[in-house]
Amino acid sequence: MPSLRVVLAEDSVLLREGLIALLQRFGHETVAAVGDAQALTAAVAEHRPDIVVTDVRMPPGYGDEGLRAALALRESYPGLPVLVLSQYVQRAYAAELLESGDGSGVGYLLKDRIGEVEEFAASVERVAAGRPAVDSEVVRQLLRRHRDPLQRLTPREREVLALIATGRSNAAIARELVVTEAAVGKHIGNILAKLDLPPAEETHRRVLAVLAFLRS
């Protein structure tokens, strides 16, 4: 993985410094670290980073300013990878993010995941490479629900879809489920067919499948 230029928005100084150190440990450079949504927008305009990592809740309102700023940035810079960190799992956040732009290069993770440093760094790289990264907690919650259109999927296919949502590649999914990559490909084909997704480029269809998953 080449070194990424990161713009970081996090209002807690403690976490901001920690995240800079973490990213540095994995060879990524934080070109700007800011504490509110307005400064985030300015920093992106100035640095044109490879990825934005932002907290949802930030000053002045301590509502969802970070998420709003991230969505606005995706609007102004199509394809800008954005990884949003949230204190709580909120399906609505994830769905809104994935619906922005063409849905590629967005991540939504629980803040707790920063602690799993290697996983977290991998997620940053995954999102920067244009793949989705939805928190496994969101995915777990969704899997508990029994509703269309996911009803049509077999348990195995649901498992595969959940792994796609967290941003795993086919090879990684195969490793995790201890099956061949070809088997994974077949499952994905079935999922895309069962969810009635329109034919499109592969990455995009994967995103759509995740979206269908989130909206269900």
Add this chain to the structure above:
Amino acid sequence: MRPSAQPARTARALAYLAAGLPLGAAALLALLLLTASGAALAPVLVGVPLLALAALTGIPVAAAERQRMRLLDVPPPPTQHTAPDRPGLWPWARHRFTEGATWRELGYAVLLATTLWPLEAAALTLLVALPGALIATPPLLAMDGSEVKVLKLWSVTGQPVAFACAAAGCALLLLASHPLRALAAARARLIRVLLAPEIREVTVRELTRSRARLVDAFEAERRRIERDLHDGAQQRLVSLSMTLGLARLDIEPGTPLHAQLTRAHAEAQAALAELRDLVQGIHPQVLTDYGLPAALADAADRCPVPATADTQSLPRFPEAVESAAYFVVREALANAAKHSGAARVGISARYDDGRLTLTVNDDGRGGADPSAGTGLTGLADRLSVLTGTLALTSPPGGPTVLRAEIPCRPCA
């Protein structure tokens, strides 16, 4: 009463009564002008609003009367009027015309303009102007030099007689001070009887308000706690977990230190997860950001029993309403999961005709007793502050249906 306070009390009584004169005159003038012109113009319809305005004369008159009590150093009694439930001129007017207080105050304005005011003017003349004129005799005589007609009756030519007049005036004024104070007190008493709400009414209204304030304060406190946990403990735990995670990277796997760090790291992560659940139960952020439908869908997601939320598109409501609605559903879901043995739970939220209705039904074994737990009682209290209601039907064998209704208006 200390004797030294007597002159001050008399002065207050005098000021109070004197202030009534322009008020009475203004009331009379306004009533006459509005009713006369209104009646004259009534055939061409312009008069109708004028007559309506005349009917409202009592409101400013009564307000001025209540404020006038301050001159007696007594706090003005509270108004009998209630606030209209919607902003704007039309709802205000409709509200006022249907209030008993408006008509009572109009009655008072008519009484003031026709009876009280002339009587008071006469009393003030007798008690104050008369002695005043007597007291003024010596200076008047000194200015004129030859003769002063005291009270337009007697001719006074010498200063000794003039000073005798003044002395008589002072004596009269002293004598008048008691009736003056008595008159002012009687007048204030009349205002209290006619224009102040009954004590019971005030108490109930004040209690209702203070209960609503308590609920608001409770809500604000929950949010503060949630904010404090978010800004403090959670951030620190994340930071700790990150530091442990990074430290682990630098240690050879398989060593005892690595194992210990891994354990510490797992503990920090578990603490974070617990804290997250705790904070979620205090005040869910999704409710603030996205409103009820998203928050209820979220609650359904978290319910261990498969739950579906049917909410359509609801407008945003005041914080207290949304919060009460959300926690009613949460409690119902928790009860369904704990006691009912249900396989499915359905949540629905509807807003119709100024009323937010929430229902939670499950296909469990029923027989739920609302008095058994404190959860539902607390929620019923919380709803009743918003003048909402809670109903539970749970026959043995099920199904259990909990229905909450909250009268409310969407936020503008």
